[in-house]
Amino acid sequence: MNVAQHLAEQIGNTDLLRIRSLSELSGSDIYVKCEFQNPGGSIKDRAALQLVQDAIERGELKPGMTIVEGTAGNTGIGLAVVAKALGFKLMVVMPNDQTPEKTRMIELHGAELKTVPPVPFKDPNHFYHTARRLGEENEGFWWANQFENTSNMRAHYLHTGPEIWQQTEGKIDTLISVSGTGGTIGGVSTYLKEQNPDIQVWLADPDGSGSYEYLKSGEYKSKGSSMTEGIGIMRLVENFRQAKIDKAITLPDQDLISISRYVRDMDGILLGSSTALNVAAAYFAALQQGPGKTIVTFACDLGERSASKLYNDHYLQERGLNTEPEAIESLTQRYKTMGEQVVQVQK
Numbered sequence: 001m002n003v004a005q006h007l008a009e010q011i012g013n014t015d016l017l018r019i020r021s022l023s024e025l026s027g028s029d030i031y032v033k034c035e036f037q038n039p040g041g042s043i044k045d046r047a048a049l050q051l052v053q054d055a056i057e058r059g060e061l062k063p064g065m066t067i068v069e070g071t072a073g074n075t076g077i078g079l080a081v082v083a084k085a086l087g088f089k090l091m092v093v094m095p096n097d098q099t100p101e102k103t104r105m106i107e108l109h110g111a112e113l114k115t116v117p118p119v120p121f122k123d124p125n126h127f128y129h130t131a132r133r134l135g136e137e138n139e140g141f142w143w144a145n146q147f148e149n150t151s152n153m154r155a156h157y158l159h160t161g162p163e164i165w166q167q168t169e170g171k172i173d174t175l176i177s178v179s180g181t182g183g184t185i186g187g188v189s190t191y192l193k194e195q196n197p198d199i200q201v202w203l204a205d206p207d208g209s210g211s212y213e214y215l216k217s218g219e220y221k222s223k224g225s226s227m228t229e230g231i232g233i234m235r236l237v238e239n240f241r242q243a244k245i246d247k248a249i250t251l252p253d254q255d256l257i258s259i260s261r262y263v264r265d266m267d268g269i270l271l272g273s274s275t276a277l278n279v280a281a282a283y284f285a286a287l288q289q290g291p292g293k294t295i296v297t298f299a300c301d302l303g304e305r306s307a308s309k310l311y312n313d314h315y316l317q318e319r320g321l322n323t324e325p326e327a328i329e330s331l332t333q334r335y336k337t338m339g340e341q342v343v344q345v346q347k
């Protein structure tokens with residue numbers, strides 16, 4: 001019988017789904033890799049498994065130890081799935097402003113949750129530093145360190161990238177990805193560029209992140225803010241350093257509202273906020289590149305995890321956002337004229 005022996009064995013090998021509406025409008029095939037099919041409901045399951053497997057292999061993580069990690073949510077859920085499957089305890093350190101959907105899932109999976117105020121990275125109480133201290137101060141703890149530990153990008157180099165190459169039969173033209181730790185874009189872009197250096201890799205960055213500005217000017221500068229969680233960053237980390245990026249674009253939260261409603265109503269696909277940014281950027285790239293392309297991006301997690309923000313009219317209004325989506329015809333014409341906002345990354 002071909003059956004899994006534990007839940008972690010079900011991570012990966014996710015489907016590729018064509019977004020029919022946007023593909024027909026743009027004349028290019030726009031696909032999302034359905035990472036919500038992972039048992040923890042997000043792409044972060046992949047990194048969680050690789051981080052733990054590699055640590056066991058190196059002898060850093062031993063039976064009876066506790067895994068500790070700082071996360072905006074999805075990595076914590078992925079680690080909770082992996083930790084239980086492989087027999088480890090888990091402590092998750094998380095900012096207290098993340099969606100209750102993610103907080104609830106971490107606790108439901110049996111992990112210990114420690115929440116901290118959302119403070120700048122330089123503050124010693126930042127979730128990253130708190131998790132690091134816990135790992136350093138407790139002999140029985142192992143700190144996963146998803147931002148700097150390149151087992152993160154290795155998960156996508158070994159698995160996600162090859163899956164995309166096989167599923168598209170090597171005919172992919174463009175990869176679009178948001179970035180938080182940089183693991184996904186780092187691993188997948190490295191693998192795909194090895195197969196075909198002409199594949200174009202685009203970074204999609206939210207307002208308030210500095211990655212777009214870093215690729216443009218070499219400095220991390222922040223403009224605005226975003227409701228998206230777990231993506232965007234204000235410092236260069238090792239996983240992102242591995243990424244092979246050709247172009248970058250930043251799009252506002254208002255566009256995520258418009259794209260998410262359109263795809264939901266036309267295709268029945270519920271996009272989370274990070275996925276909505278991916279899909280908006282994929283549509284943008286399709287319109288900029290012209291028809292006939294094969295474009296792949298990621299459905300990062302379950303859309304329902306954005307219920308309290310992206311699909312909450314009261315929350316959107318508090319942020320000064322218009323709950324009425326922009327007409328797709330208007331958004332399409334606007335995207336066609338925004339080519340000057342694309343950063344051409346210097347090699």
